[in-house]
Amino acid sequence: MQFGGALAAKLIRDLGAVGTVSLRLALAVPILLLIARPSLRKRHPRDLLSVVAFGIVLGMMNLSFYLSLERLPLGVAVTIEFIGPLGLAAAMSRRRRDVFAVGAAALGVVLVNGRELSAVNWLGVGFAALAGVLWACYILLSAETGRRFAQLDGLALAMVVSTLVTAPFGFISAGSELLHWHSLTLGLAIAVLSSVLPYSLETLALRRMSPAVFGILMSLEPAVGATAGFLILSQRLGIIQLVGMACVVGASIAITRTPRSEAPDI
Secondary structure: OHHHHHHHHHHHHHHHHHHHHHHHHHHHHHHHHHHHOOOOOOOOHHHHHHHHHHHHHHHHHHHHHHHHHOOOOHHHHHHHHOHHHHHHHHHOOOOOHHHHHHHHHHHHHHHHOOOOHHHOOHHHHHHHHHHHHHHHHHHHHHHHHHHHOOOOHHHHHHHHHHHHHHHHHHHHHHHHHHHOHHHHHHHHHHHHHHHHHHHHHHHHHOOOOOHHHHHHHHOOHHHHHHHHHHHHHOOOOOHHHHHHHHHHHHHHHHHHOOOOOOOOOO
């Protein structure tokens, strides 16, 4: 996901955030449809409603995140965005220590943006925060869609909805540049790395491991994002920003880790 985001940051320079998102989703849809081959026969209206809601949130989440990538380094954008699922995990928990973990995460976000207030790109921070809120909604809707659809059917249908939502704006924004061979080649790589593989593997992984273990692995995303930004985009983060990132990762591990006394019997 994060290395796909790093490639997307390159394509954003040519197509803009809206054009890049629409191209990525449009190229991912036929691949997912070919893999899943979903059917709408004998579906309850509530099933379709959940897919539509999931698709809209998925599209807007990606758009918000890419708009933040236009203005922030990848590692910083991912760290701010990660507050969304972290806050959701804390809200669903009843442990007092999680309040302190959220406080540590908030401190981490402040440190990640550890520059003079006049130098902070607040619009980029706002888009990343919005992406985080939508990410929390994505987690809830992904679980609901997974209960209603088998395998990857729900995800594939939701991606169709996401494409229908974003594609018109992408064509208005980038026009014929979307069909340039360089855009299509890079867009296909981004579609596979940022949509097809991560969303599919995430859906399958959650059926094989506990949410707590999954959450701990997901907490590495800010660090991986910073690594991808450094290797592909030559984006360097300062010591204070790295400390802030460590605060967010540590808070995520603290919240998602389930003590033995609280672990359910298997």
